[in-house]
Amino acid sequence: MSYKLTALGLMSGTSLDGVDAALIETDGMEVGAHIGTLTLPYAPELRATLRRVLDDVAGRALDDAKADAGIAQVVRDLTLAHAEAVAALRRQHPGVTVDVIGFHGQTLLHAPERRLTWQAGDATLLSSETRLPVVHDFRTDDVAAGGQGAPLAPLYHAALLRGHDRPVAVLNIGGVANVTLLTNDGAIWACDTGPGNALLDDWAERHTGVACDLDGALAGAGRAREDIVATLLRDPYFAVPLPKSLDRLSFHRAFEAVEGLSAEDGATTLLALTVEAVRATVLPERPCAWYVCGGGRHNPVLMERLRAQLGAPVEPVETLGWNGDALEAECFAFLAVRSLRGLPLCVPGTTGVPAPLTGGRLTCAAIASPHWLAGAWVAG
Numbered sequence: 001m002s003y004k005l006t007a008l009g010l011m012s013g014t015s016l017d018g019v020d021a022a023l024i025e026t027d028g029m030e031v032g033a034h035i036g037t038l039t040l041p042y043a044p045e046l047r048a049t050l051r052r053v054l055d056d057v058a059g060r061a062l063d064d065a066k067a068d069a070g071i072a073q074v075v076r077d078l079t080l081a082h083a084e085a086v087a088a089l090r091r092q093h094p095g096v097t098v099d100v101i102g103f104h105g106q107t108l109l110h111a112p113e114r115r116l117t118w119q120a121g122d123a124t125l126l127s128s129e130t131r132l133p134v135v136h137d138f139r140t141d142d143v144a145a146g147g148q149g150a151p152l153a154p155l156y157h158a159a160l161l162r163g164h165d166r167p168v169a170v171l172n173i174g175g176v177a178n179v180t181l182l183t184n185d186g187a188i189w190a191c192d193t194g195p196g197n198a199l200l201d202d203w204a205e206r207h208t209g210v211a212c213d214l215d216g217a218l219a220g221a222g223r224a225r226e227d228i229v230a231t232l233l234r235d236p237y238f239a240v241p242l243p244k245s246l247d248r249l250s251f252h253r254a255f256e257a258v259e260g261l262s263a264e265d266g267a268t269t270l271l272a273l274t275v276e277a278v279r280a281t282v283l284p285e286r287p288c289a290w291y292v293c294g295g296g297r298h299n300p301v302l303m304e305r306l307r308a309q310l311g312a313p314v315e316p317v318e319t320l321g322w323n324g325d326a327l328e329a330e331c332f333a334f335l336a337v338r339s340l341r342g343l344p345l346c347v348p349g350t351t352g353v354p355a356p357l358t359g360g361r362l363t364c365a366a367i368a369s370p371h372w373l374a375g376a377w378v379a380g
């Protein structure tokens, strides 16, 4: 490995459950030590506010939403939650010097067809709170270049899977689900497959008051209405070839289709949609194995249906020695270092950009000269 940095990645995903933080060593090409991780759940009020803001932002002009004082306060609150996660992780590893933060931010809007994507977060505030350089805004350049802006995890998956048998797939089941496929000829393909847990979370919250269908308690007790799943699979999204990406709210019309079902049958049907959407994704090669990360792998009913439907072994990424709850946070640590080095964050097969493209912006507030900026390494 060439000159490596200690990078702290921060991800707050579409599930709106909180901030994942991870510390790794990397030169942006290889991944060295996995130093530590933690999750800091959002306070329930912040989560509820974010859920409302998502709906609000979807219905108005983006510039207008960004200028809204109420939304600005939410952005500040979520940034401070990220700063708290950084402080907590640094307290756990007092001997470690962090070189840079990779700050994804909270996606509040993703509409690549309008060349819009917004990962809310105040990088200047985070940098001044932590006194660390912050790389942020990872998706804008990709979308501006005509790409989907997502998923961005595939190059990290590829770095971790170097030398692994192919074709192989990594499936993330977060709020939205996304797949990375590494093919026999060394290509990387990716897309969002469809809903992940977001619909099931909202359904469970509505019916039980609990924020998710914990351990698949509801979905395991119901029957899937396969006719409804089949109808939902006629959505044009599934006919679009990859690369393609989704917003958290993209499939909320599925709610109308399950309206009137019992809590259990509705949950089983929504869970079946998540799995069938993966199966319906046309990949250039059939994976010989699927490795699953993201919170969905904790749902045994979901894993069981994936195993039954995908026609190849389906295992949690822990089988590979990875931490499936920290992977996305690690990814943004890795991408921060790639951004500093001007390396691509995406390639045509992952986001549809015309050519490999770097991205991200560096913000250094209240830091005279980050020690690594003095080195020749960054220029190289």
Ligand SMILES: Nc1ncnc2c1ncn2[C@@H]1O[C@H](COP(=O)(O)OP(=O)(O)OP(=O)(O)O)[C@@H](O)[C@H]1O
Binding pocket: 012, 013, 014, 015, 016, 017, 172, 173, 174, 175, 176, 177, 196, 197, 198, 201, 211, 212, 213, 214, 215, 216, 293, 294, 295, 296, 298, 299, 300, 328
């Ligand atoms: N024990 C469990 N039983 C059922 N579901 C679970 C369990 N643990 C986590 N989950 C699901 O995982 C979700 C969180 O997953 P994750 O943290 O991967 O999402 P995210 O990173 O926010 O989303 P995305 O990857 O779309 O950005 C929860 O909202 C819940 O649906």
Ligand SMILES: CC(=O)N[C@H]1[C@@H]2OC[C@@H](O2)[C@@H](O)[C@@H]1O[C@H](C)C(=O)O
Binding pocket: 013, 014, 107, 110, 117, 149, 150, 151, 152, 153, 154, 172, 174, 175, 176, 177, 178, 192, 245, 246, 328
């Ligand atoms: C716009 C956005 O935030 N997309 C997320 C979301 O959550 C899962 C899926 O949709 C994925 O495409 C992406 O996140 C991961 C980290 C990615 O970019 O790979």
